[in-house]
Amino acid sequence: MAAMIAFPVSAQDLFDLYQNSVSKAPFVAFLARNSPGATGAPGHSFVGFGVELDNGLTVYENLLGFHPKGGGYEVVKAVFSSTSGELKSVIEDVAWDVELRVYPSDSQFQSAKSVVQTWMSDAPKYNLFAENGKNCSVFASEVAAAMGLNVPDGPGSKLPITFISEMKDIN
Template structure:
C-alpha cells in the first residue's frame, strides 16, 4: 500500500472512531447521583463527574470543591479538555488531527439546564487533595484535543482512573460516558481499593 493509501486508511479509521460516539441521541437529563467513601461521612469535599448538552454531542468534565450544609457547591472549580477556541473550526479540525486545547471552564459547564448526567463522590480532605493534585497534573500536561484519541471523556477518565475506578470507552457520548462510569463503579470501588462506595 502506498503512503497516500495508508494516509487515507488512517483518516477513515479516525473518522470512524470519532463518529462512533455520535450514533445515539442524548436522553432527558439523568438524576443527580451522590456517593460517599468510608472516610467522607462528615466531609464536605467532593468531585463530580458531569456531562452537559451542547450543539455538538456534548461535553464531559469534572467539578470539584466543597459544599455547604445543604449540599450546595461553594466556589466550585471546573476541569475539562476542549479545543482552545470559541470558534467551531478547531473543533471540526480536531476530528482529524490534534488541535491546541485548554483544560478549564467552558461556557455552560455550571448552568443547570445544560446538565445531562452527573455523579458526585464525597471525599475526605486527604482524598480530595490527592484528586486535585492529579487534576492539576493533567491540566499542566494536556495540551491537545483530538476527538478519537484524546477527548473530554479521556481527560475525565484519567481523573477517574487515578481514583481507582474502571473507565468506559472514550468514544461514547458524554451523557452515556458519565452514566456508565457511575454504573461501573458505584458501590464497588473508590479512591483506594480498600474503601467501598455506598450510594446515599
C-alpha cells in the same frame, strides 16, 4: 404546619452561609451534558470540585473541562486530527444532564487535583474521537482512575453523556 425555610436572596446571604458553615464536605463530581439544540455536537463531560455545607447547600468551586484551544477552526480540526487542547472553565458548564458525585478521602482528593495540575501544566493534544489525542471524557476518566473509581472502557470513543452515565452505574 410545615416549617418555613428562608431562602437566601442575595449574594451576601450566600457568601455568609458559605463562610459560616461549620463543615464543608469536599466532593468531586463527574458531569456531562447533551449538546444544546440540534447542532449534532456530541455534548461535553467535565469535572467539578466543590463542597457541601452543613446546611445542605452545594457549592461548586471549580468546573473544568478539556476543550480544543482557540475555538473556531481548531474545533473543526479536532474532528479530523489532533490540535492543541486546554483545560478550562466555560459558562456552558454550569448546566448538566447527569452527575456522579463522590465524597473523596483526602488522598483521593489530592490525586484528583494532581491530574488537574498535570493537565494544566502540560495539556495533551485534543482530538474529538481521542485517536491521536485526548478529549473531555478521557480527562474525566483519568481523574476518576486516579481516585480509584471504576472507569468504563473506551472513554474517548463514547458520547460524553453515555460515558458519565456508565461510570455512574458502576460506582
